[in-house]
Amino acid sequence: QVQLVQSGAAVKKPGASVKVSCKVSVDTFNTYDISWVRQAPGQGLEYMGWISPYNGITNYAQKFQGRVTMTTDTSTSTFYMEVKSLRSDDTAVYYCARRNTQWLFNDYWGQGTLVTVSS
Amino acid sequence: QSVLTQPPSVSGAPGQRVTISCTGSSSNIGAGFDVHWYQKIPGTAPKLLIYGNTNRPSGVPDRFSGSKSGTSASLAIAGLQAEDEADYYCQSYDSSLSGVFGGGTKLTVL
Numbered sequence: 001q002v003q004l005v006q007s008g009a010a011v012k013k014p015g016a017s018v019k020v021s022c023k024v025s026v027d028t029f030n031t032y033d034i035s036w037v038r039q040a041p042g043q044g045l046e047y048m049g050w051i052s053p054y055n056g057i058t059n060y061a062q063k064f065q066g067r068v069t070m071t072t073d074t075s076t077s078t079f080y081m082e083v084k085s086l087r088s089d090d091t092a093v094y095y096c097a098r099r100n101t102q103w104l105f106n107d108y109w110g111q112g113t114l115v116t117v118s119s
Numbered sequence: 120q121s122v123l124t125q126p127p128s129v130s131g132a133p134g135q136r137v138t139i140s141c142t143g144s145s146s147n148i149g150a151g152f153d154v155h156w157y158q159k160i161p162g163t164a165p166k167l168l169i170y171g172n173t174n175r176p177s178g179v180p181d182r183f184s185g186s187k188s189g190t191s192a193s194l195a196i197a198g199l200q201a202e203d204e205a206d207y208y209c210q211s212y213d214s215s216l217s218g219v220f221g222g223g224t225k226l227t228v229l
Contacts, residue, residue, distance in 0.1 A: 039159075045159065045220045045223065046220065059216050059218075061217050103155075104218075105153075105170035105210075
């Protein structure tokens with residue numbers, strides 16, 4: 001059974017950073033990319049970017065370039081997504097998703113991590 | 120504003136057929152990138168419904184179908200059921216290989 005297990009909810013102050021983790025199986029880590037998608041309250045899905053763990057290639061949506069960093073930890077088959085300089089409109093549920101490298105769809109998703117930015 | 124345009128809402132009675140459109144441009148759908156569709160129920164993670172424009176993953180009922188033509192794509196749901204009430208999103212890629220979503224369509228089963 002494919003599982004992506006994300007870290008728990010976080011509350012951050014404006015200007016701080018948050019790092020969300022997404023732990024996958026070794027097979028998934030070695031075979032698939034991971035996408036990061038968020039959904040703010042009452043809003044639609046927003047594609048933040050994706051990362052290929054085997055070649056280190058990352059692709060960030062223009063909106064997030066310079067403020068978001070996606071990384072991996074090979075030793076624990078874990079993906080990370082860090083957002084810096086948090087603002088109130090970064091309050092959202094953040095999802096990681098397994099991305100098929102041939103068709104580029106996202107087939108399995110993490111449970112979501114609520115990040116609340118509030119002073 | 121989302122890169123891909125979807126109607127904000129559609130509705131239909133049980134048993135009816137509805138379609139949801141997804142309009143892009145020559146920089147994304149029209150450039151040859153595939154369109155994928157997801158179902159999103161509040162409080163749960165998105166679920167893949169259609170991949171590669173027309174393909175259904177295992178376990179997705181054949182009531183769901185997808186198509187693509189030019190710079191647009193469509194999701195059709197036949198034989199509407201109460202459990203189909205959800206938000207639906209199309210997704211593709213742009214020329215910089217960044218993923219893009221439609222704004223989402225809320226389906227109401229009357």
